[in-house]
Amino acid sequence: MKRTSLVSSILLAASLAAFAADDATPLNLSPAGPTLAQLNAAKDWTPIFDGKSLSGWTGSGYEVQDGAIVCTPSGAFLRTEKEYGDFVLDFEFKLKPGSNNGIGLRYPGEGDAAYVGMEIQVLDDRHEKYKGLAPYQYHGSVYGTARSLQSEKNLLKPAGEWNREQIICVGDHVKVILNGETITDTYLTGIKPVDGNPHPGLARTSGYIAFCGHGDYVAYRSLRVLDFKPAAHVLPGNPDNTPPPGFSALFNGKDLTGWKGLLKGPNDKPHVRATLTPDKLAAEQKIADEIMNANWKVEDGALVFSGKGESLATAKAYGDFEFFVDWKIPANADSGIYLRGAPQVQIWDPANPSQFQHGNQKGSGGLWNNKAEGKDPLVKADKAIGEWNTFHIRMIGERATIWLNGQLVVNNARLEYLWDAKVPLPRAEQIELQNHGNNLWFKNIYIREIPY
Numbered sequence: 001m002k003r004t005s006l007v008s009s010i011l012l013a014a015s016l017a018a019f020a021a022d023d024a025t026p027l028n029l030s031p032a033g034p035t036l037a038q039l040n041a042a043k044d045w046t047p048i049f050d051g052k053s054l055s056g057w058t059g060s061g062y063e064v065q066d067g068a069i070v071c072t073p074s075g076a077f078l079r080t081e082k083e084y085g086d087f088v089l090d091f092e093f094k095l096k097p098g099s100n101n102g103i104g105l106r107y108p109g110e111g112d113a114a115y116v117g118m119e120i121q122v123l124d125d126r127h128e129k130y131k132g133l134a135p136y137q138y139h140g141s142v143y144g145t146a147r148s149l150q151s152e153k154n155l156l157k158p159a160g161e162w163n164r165e166q167i168i169c170v171g172d173h174v175k176v177i178l179n180g181e182t183i184t185d186t187y188l189t190g191i192k193p194v195d196g197n198p199h200p201g202l203a204r205t206s207g208y209i210a211f212c213g214h215g216d217y218v219a220y221r222s223l224r225v226l227d228f229k230p231a232a233h234v235l236p237g238n239p240d241n242t243p244p245p246g247f248s249a250l251f252n253g254k255d256l257t258g259w260k261g262l263l264k265g266p267n268d269k270p271h272v273r274a275t276l277t278p279d280k281l282a283a284e285q286k287i288a289d290e291i292m293n294a295n296w297k298v299e300d301g302a303l304v305f306s307g308k309g310e311s312l313a314t315a316k317a318y319g320d321f322e323f324f325v326d327w328k329i330p331a332n333a334d335s336g337i338y339l340r341g342a343p344q345v346q347i348w349d350p351a352n353p354s355q356f357q358h359g360n361q362k363g364s365g366g367l368w369n370n371k372a373e374g375k376d377p378l379v380k381a382d383k384a385i386g387e388w389n390t391f392h393i394r395m396i397g398e399r400a401t402i403w404l405n406g407q408l409v410v411n412n413a414r415l416e417y418l419w420d421a422k423v424p425l426p427r428a429e430q431i432e433l434q435n436h437g438n439n440l441w442f443k444n445i446y447i448r449e450i451p452y
Contacts (some may be wrong), residue, residue, distance in 0.1 A: 035142075049220070060075075094161065106206055128329055263284050273394050295309030333438040363409070378409050
């Protein structure tokens with residue numbers, strides 16, 4: 001951020017302190033542990049700094065020293081030559097006493113990154129000259145927009161030592177992990193900046209990664225990116241049940257490995273199921289799996305439901321993810337995909353007159369149990385009954401974006417938790433293939449987990 005902005009903001013801090021302490025940017029605090037384990041296990045990281053030159057970067061006032069990118073006294077701005085939309089940035093940084101810098105995200109290439117994009121604050125916030133900062137100005141904050149717990153946790157290492165940081169920027173989710181602990185965790189949709197300034201960059205979906213300098217020393221090294229750009233909405237014609245790069249197959253085309261039966265009600269609901277003792281859960285799951293094995297079969301590389309029994313659920317819980325599934329139904333049938341154990345991405349026959357009163361003629365893919373946003377699909381994209389359809393679903397936080405047969409049918413709509421409006425949507429839960437007492441077919445079920 002600009003030094004002049006910092007000085008003026010400090011003067012405003014006293015009047016904003018009470019507001020900033022309870023501002024409009026809640027900290028969701030997804031656990032750092034699973035996220036870090038997931039990131040450490042990832043194999044498709046791409047370095048964005050070779051440790052020797054500024055190849056792949058453009059700007060002025062930065063140079064390479066001892067394997068690091070260093071902001072010099074004339075340093076103002078340096079950005080990547082490539083644009084990024086959904087990604088994780090992993091890096092190390094080192095400050096001197098009083099250093100002030102920032103990392104621009106989804107920056108369009110000109111203007112102040114803190115407003116026309118987003119800026120993650122890089123600041124020696126313990127220095128005497130920054131006394132009186134508001135929580136949205138500390139290191140790791142989305143400057144002017146989302147507060148950082150660095151103000152409470154004080155996780156920065158002493159000036160002159162290397163720190164490790166990860167920034168998750170996927171969809172509307174922004175999370176900052178400093179030296180192994182989450183300090184910022186927010187969602188941008190509907191957010192209201194707390195510094196009184198417009199921040200149009202919050203709506204951007206892609207742009208450059210940038211260093212925003214003020215002539216203060218800062219060094220960056222070990223810079224790498226994990227790219228989570230959405231896959232093509234219609235996948236290339238791989239053999240059935242063969243996942244595309246970056247995805248894993250949830251169904252192997254041969255048996256029910258990786259799946260379990262859905263518990264009977266009321267234990268089919270995640271918040272109720274969570275209250276069961278381990279022994280009770282195991283006993284109920286044993287019964288559910290017996291029902292599953294009697295009614296779900298594999299035929300010709302597809303999961304086939306007999307029309308009797310209960311829905312099918314993944315054995316594993318999933319948080320944020322990108323998901324593909326092919327499905328087909330007979331005439332007048334009804335089904336759906338439960339995301340994190342919650343209903344539902346609707347599947348039904350648009351020509352069934354008995355359901356016209358419920359809106360089936362609008363097509364499949366809507367979040368039918370929602371009260372408003374996302375309830376109806378934006379377009380009717382179903383293929384003829386008996387043909388295979390493809391869902392591409394991207395779930396970030398509580399919001400889902402859905403494509404059916406390559407067409408956008410739900411755009412970043414919040415999935416409401418039907419089971420209990422007082423209970424938040426689980427942060428991670430099973431995915432379910434729902435039945436309504438008719439034959440169903442599913443195949444080509446792929447998932448890519450997204451750090452959260």
